[in-house]
Each structure stands twice: as C-alpha cells, then as structure tokens.
Amino acid sequence: MTSMLILVVTGPEDPTRVALGLLVAKTALAEGHPVTVFLAGDGTDFLRPETRETAHGVGTGSIAEHWAALIDGGARIYASTMSSKVRAIELDHGVESASPDRLVRLIEACDRVVTY
Numbered sequence: 689m690t691s692m693l694i695l696v697v698t699g700p701e702d703p704t705r706v707a708l709g710l711l712v713a714k715t716a717l718a719e720g721h722p723v724t725v726f727l728a729g730d731g732t733d734f735l736r737p738e739t740r741e742t743a744h745g746v747g748t749g750s751i752a753e754h755w756a757a758l759i760d761g762g763a764r765i766y767a768s769t770m771s772s773k774v775r776a777i778e779l780d781h782g783v784e785s786a787s788p789d790r791l792v793r794l795i796e797a798c799d800r801v802v803t804y
Contacts, residue, residue, distance in 0.1 A: 691722040693798035695791075699730025700739055706731065707745025709804030710754035717761045724794055725758060726786065728768040735767055735777045766790065 694713040698705045710725070717723040733739050734751060743751040758765065759782045766786040767779055779785055786794075795801055 689719075689721045690799040691724070691797070692716050693724045693726060693794050693801045695726050695728065695801060695803040696731035696734070697727075697729040698804055699733045700743060701730070703743040703751060704745035704748055705804050706734060706743065707748035707751050707754060709802070710751060710758065711745075711748050712802065712804075713763060714754045714757045714761070717758060717763050722764075723758070723761075724764040724766065724798060726766045726768070726791055726794060727783075728771050728791070730771075732767050732771040732775055732777050735772065735780055735783065737780070766794070 692713070694709050696706055696709050713723050713725050727734060734743070740752040740755055745751070765783045767783050769785045769787050772779065772785065
C-alpha cells in the first residue's frame with residue numbers, strides 16, 4: 689500500500705481545513721495505508737485537548753473524533769519540537785516530538801505527502 693504523510697500546519701483559525709486533513713488521514717488508515725501525521729507551526733495547537741474538542745470542520749467532521757481514530761488505529765503522529773516549545777504545548781500520548789531533519793526523512797520515506 690502507498691504510505692502517506694499528512695502535514696498539518698493550519699491552526700484553529702481554519703478548523704475545516706484541519707478536519708479535512710485528519711479525515712483524509714483517517715480514511716487512508718482505514719483503507720490499510722501506512723499513515724504518518726506531522727503537526728507543525730500553528731497545527732501544533734491541536735495537541736491541546738481543549739482545542740481539539742471544540743474544533744469542528746464544516747462538512748468535514750470533528751477533529752477530536754478523527755484524532756482518536758488515528759491514535760486508536762496506530763497512525764504515527766509527530767509534532768514539531770520547535771513549534772510545540774514556542775507555544776508551550778506538551779505532547780499528547782501517542783505523539784512523538786520531531787525536529788526538521790526528522791520531517792525531511794519522513795518526506796523522503798513516504799510515497800505521498802499532502803499538506804493541510
């Protein structure tokens with residue numbers, strides 16, 4: 689199966705876009721694709737449970753529900769170390785901190801990269 693990297697750099701100002709990205713990741717995972725999600729920049733705001741719980745996309749569903757499905761389904765989830773640190777965000781269970789060099793390796797390793 690084709691491996692996919694979903695890069696989320698959009699923050700809470702556009703929950704529809706973020707929900708769409710996570711919905712695509714969740715759908716790919718359900719279809720058997722290896723899925724990696726990388727949160728960077730404003731996208732790291734979704735590491736905060738209160739942000740996830742209140743964010744819903746228009747026609748693209750609940751970010752919290754998509755997130756739970758990704759965690760439960762075994763998706764690999766990374767968050768930018770620098771983006772998280774500058775925003776004083778602690779990593780959730782199941783999320784690994786990663787530097788830009790790790791993102792470069794993930795881009796090289798995955799068959800498809802999509803940015804939301």
